Amino acid sequence: MALPYDPQQIESRWQEFWARERFAAVDTAGAKDLYMLMMFPYPSGDLHVGHGRNYILGDCLFRMFLMQGRQVLNPMGWDAFGLPAENAAIKRNIHPREWTLANIARMKDQFRRWGILYDWDKEIASCEPEYYRWNQWLFNRMLEKGLAYRGKSPVNWCPSCKTVLANEQVVAGACERCGSIVEQRDLEQWFLRITEYADRLLEGLDRLTDWPEKVKVMQRNWIGRSEGAEFEMRVAGRDDLAFQVYTTRPDTSFGMTFAVLAPEHPLVGAITTPDHSAEVGTFVERVRRTTEIERLSTEGVVEKRGVFTGSYAVNPFTGTPVPIYLADYVLMSYGTGAIMAVPGQDQRDWEFAKAYGLRIVRTVQPPDGWVGEAYVDDGPAINSQWLDGLYKTEAIERATRWLEENGIGRRRVHYRLRDWLISRQRYWGTPIPVVYCERDGIVPVPEDQLPVVLPTDIQFGGSEGNPLERSASFTAATCPKCGKAARRETDTMDTFMDSSWYYARFINPHVRDAMIDRGRVARWMPVDLYIGGVEHAILHLMYARFLYKVLHDFGMVPGEEPFTVLFNQGMITAKSSVSGKLEKMSKSKGNVVAPDALIARYGADTERVYTLFMGPPEKEVEWTDEGVMGAHRFLQRVWGLQDIVAESAGRVGEPAATEQVLVAMHHTVKRVRDDLARYHPNTATAAMMELINTMAQHQSSASGSALREAYETLLRLLHPIAPHITEEIWRILGHDGSLLRAGWPSFDAELLAKQQVTLAVQVNGKLRATVDVEPGLDARAAESVARAAVAKWLDGKTVVKVIHVPDRMISFVVRG
RNA sequence: GCGAAAGUGGCGGAACUGGUAGACGCGCGAGACUUAGGAUCUCGUGGGCGCUGCCCAUGGGGGUUCGAAUCCCCCCUUUCGCACCA
Known part of the structure; x- marks a missing residue:
């Protein structure tokens, strides 16, 4: 009998072994193979099992790549500047650097206890002068x-x-x-x-085919490109005064019934007539006191607030004067800070016009039966002189050209990005x-x-x-x-500066006389696989893409994009003891599961198995203690297989059972390979659980050599997920060295292809029988076997059609 | 309000391209071993019925198809993102 499975006895020993053997060390002077990276963390000190998810996933992939013989750069460092350290300094009278370094030490130890391997020779802390000098x-x-x-x-x-x-x-x-x-x-x-790079940041997204669509959509919205026209509005009776307005709908200009300036617009003072100045002054002051957040908040129905300036602006399309208002829904920070208001085609203008009793003129014909207020969709232009009858696209083009030809305005692109x-x-x-x-x-x-x-x-x-x-x-x-x-x-x-280029420094963290070693960076960039939370979808990933383009323009890095594949792992949630609902783990929610107690009781391998098994890593999943037990039980069964292998040693066994074990083994190799390749360690783990079920089923009938071969294969497949226990058993089985150098198993495709397949037999789309047949059976043979199996369903009917999907199913369409 | 993603047993989730829905695990039930067990092992486990078999089931309703969890249309719910962007 093997000794009982005791993670405490084995885990730290293997952690020391891996560190000593420097499995993760890579010389970037050599050729590039693969560069994978997890977003470097802020060293807050306390890691919980939710944080573990992305590091454990990364380590699982890293170990698999290593076993497949690849040269993988997999560094780790610290986004070490930031407010919490300074707040800690104020509160506890400890220097931010000291606080930060202590946290780094704790987190590094946490990574070690999770069994996670990094190339620590390349460690970076952004708070060190040797790093931040290059920011400067x-x-x-x-x-x-x-x-x-x-x-x-x-x-x-x-x-x-x-x-x-x-x-x-x-x-x-x-x-x-x-x-x-x-x-x-x-x-x-x-x-x-960054606005100078807005278009490049936008276009680059189209080429990032291996980024989540969600992130790309968020970045597109954030950049907020809009095409339109800008034109001049003269103030009636004041030859010295004019302002620019921006619109995406120049085709609706004939429907302008007023104009609006942002309250902060520089012309407000000059435009306001004496009899309106008191009112305007009060309004501007009131707006100034509200924060932008309050101003833009839209709890419930938004009340459009504004004030008349007493002046009029001339609509260049019609020559008609329209009143100039100030309103808080026009922002100085977007466009020109002034708009032409067309209530017939813009809902905000509509509401304002209703509130202040202003005229409404439709310039786009809404469809019959239209009951809404402002009509923003396409339709023929009306009340618009020479635009009448034209549809939106054509009308916009004509109106824009007219502005350009008459020297009043021009095409203009605006961005939401600041x-x-x-x-x-x-x-x-x-x-x-x-x-x-x-x-x-x-x-x-x-x-x-x-x-x-x-x-x-x-x-x-x-x-x-x-x-x-x-x-x-x-x-x-x-x-x-x-x-x-x-x-x-x-x-x-801003500390986002630090995290915008650190991935390039990792390639050559100790080069003293330059920000980066261009030769090495030219070879190792871009990062092939970047793993991190979706909370960085905009800020970090946009800034990093921006600075990388800047570095590219400086001739320092290859290509325009730093991260080829982006993988966003989902959150781990747990029942909050405060709200009773599932929420992201945090101290204030009272739902943090600390790894320390978990590792002490079950071991790091159990946490790793459970973390990777609980669901696909891109999805949000709930942490439960029962699930942890299941993962632990699985590892205990893996451990216990030692006895089965020992007891069966030398046994010839029954050919059928032996065959089943070997087929299951090859099948598992294929499934694990495919599942890990698409970042689904959850189904890979399930496949391995099936393999041990099969082994247990045939433990007293299969040959000893087949059981041992299957066991050793299992250990190799399982190593990326549960590294400590597999190394330990591998050693107990008499192997020297590490599984990391034992190679990745391959499968016998021919053997798998030879296995009998189960054909589903359907009649009129309903499953009526299944038959086991040789693979590759042709349509005619398959049909005759299938007919026999569903004879009672075909009896007295006419078969009008037979559909045969080789090795999968056969379907009879019958009548009568 | 706009946009995106997702809704599958008691629960977490499988089903990769339209082809045997519910793999694997949890929980639950029965049994074994035990002085005992919240340990371990074995078996069972979507619902229903006239139970060798059949019927119903992937949020709801329609559709396409020999065949739909998967494709199309409408609706509901949840989560996330944006939220006066002219």
Whole structure:
């Protein structure tokens, strides 16, 4: 009898062995084979079984690739800058770096205990100067090319933390950290000109055939390209005043009955007549005080709010003056901040017109029986002079051409995408490498003075705002141009900058004199398989695609896209003890399953098997304790097969049973190969469970050699999923070394092709019998066997048609 | 509101291209071994009926087809994304 299965005894031993043998080490000086990558994590310290999902999936694929003899680059690192470290510093008076490094150590240990292998020689932590200096270097290159700029823009500002916040740091209009209501402020900030790449980011999506459609749709919507026309509206009686409006429906211009400016529009002051200025002033002030979030929120029916300016603008198509309003539904940040309002064809304009008693003129004929309000679909133009009778596409084209020919307007493409605001008034990030000189203005820090390193003489807590501003040693700088005293920029970069190019650094993490080693990167990029959560569908993946295109334009990387295949794993949910519903694991929901206790009781292999078995990895699945037990039972049965193999050693066995075991074995090899190739370890595991069921069924009748062969094959197939137990049994069976070097099993296709097949026999589409036949049986022979099997259904009927699908089914269509 | 994805036993899920629906696991039932077992092993397990057999079943309703979980149309539900984008 084998000893009982005791994961505690075996797992750490194999973890040490794998690390010692450096199975994951790859020399990128050599030729590329495969580059796979999991999105590098923020080192928060605490990992739960939900986090484990994508790392375990990645490790499963990695081990399979290794066994198949491939050279796979599979690195891991840390997205190590960010707010939580700084908050921890304030709360617990520990330096962010110390806190971060401690978390990294914990997480690394967690990976080890999960049995996950990475090429740790290539580890990167983005908070280290040797990494972030290249953020700075790249920033300066982009500054040179005009791709980075300092500009004024309304931004989210937390009055209590005294910093700009990213949109994702604003939760329901409030600061995620302190809960203060976030304000909109016009501030000078650093931006990257991602809008210049909008069309390339959009077109590139079409070529990403191995990305989830969902992610591509989200990115397309985010970029929000729209084609239209922009034209000038003159203010009636004021020859000096005119503004531009943007529309996607120039064909409806004859139906314009008013115009609307955003309340922040620069012309508001000039346009407002004295008798309306009090009202306008009140309105503008009111809008200014509401945050963008409130303004755009649409709980229930939206009330369109606005005010008349007292002025009129001339519709260039008709020469008619129309009243100019201000309204909060027109945003300064989109298009020109001014629109022509055509209530007949636009629902928002319709509602506004109704609310303020403005005229409505239809310029597109709705179909008979139309009962809605604004009609936005296609139809012949009406009330539109020389456009009358034309349909939408043609009418848009004519109207646009008319604007161009008369010098009033032009074709224009607009995007919803805004430039990327990268400034953060925070300590724990990459310092933006510029200084402000009284004489020379904004001066980038020259390359030989990089990196601009974060100072360590920092007091966290106590006072508010960016601690960098209070560091005299940091802010005091000399101007690289004139050598006089200058002030150093204290903004740091958005951490998405770090994660936008780290995948290229992994190929050559220690190159000192360059951001990347171009030769190696040219060979190893792009990443062949990128695994991560769908929560990064837009931000990270859009920024990374943008910066990769920039690097491409700098001649530094091959191709235009960094990630060939994107795989989004689904969440693991569990019943929340707070809400009682299934929710994503989190401490606040009280539904976190910590791996430590689980591993202590059942072992890491059990967690891995269960994680991979519970459902297809791209789907959301529920964690249950019963399911864990099932996975553990499976491993115990695998362990117990040692006895069956030992007892049957030397037995000749019955040929039929032996054959069944061997056929099942080959069939399993094929299924596991196919299932893992399409990232379905759940069905691969099921196939292996079937194999052990078959082995158990024939444990006392099959030959000893067949049982042993099947067992050893099973161990190899199972290794990527349950690496520790399989290595241990492999060793017990008398093999040296590691399963990772034992090769991946192949199957005997001919043997499988020779097996009897079961034909389904249908009569009028209903299953009436099944017959076992030789494979490849021709139609006539199959028909005669099938006829016999369903004779009672054919009796007295006329067979009008026979459909034969070789080796699958035969169907009789009968009448009478 | 718009867009996308998904709805299969008591539960998680199989069924890859229209061809035997429910693999595998959980749970449940019966039995075995046990002083005992929430351990282990074996067998059974969609529903119904006149039970060697047949009928009904993949959210609901229609359709195409010899044949539909799979394709088409309408509706319902859930989840996710976007949400005044001119």
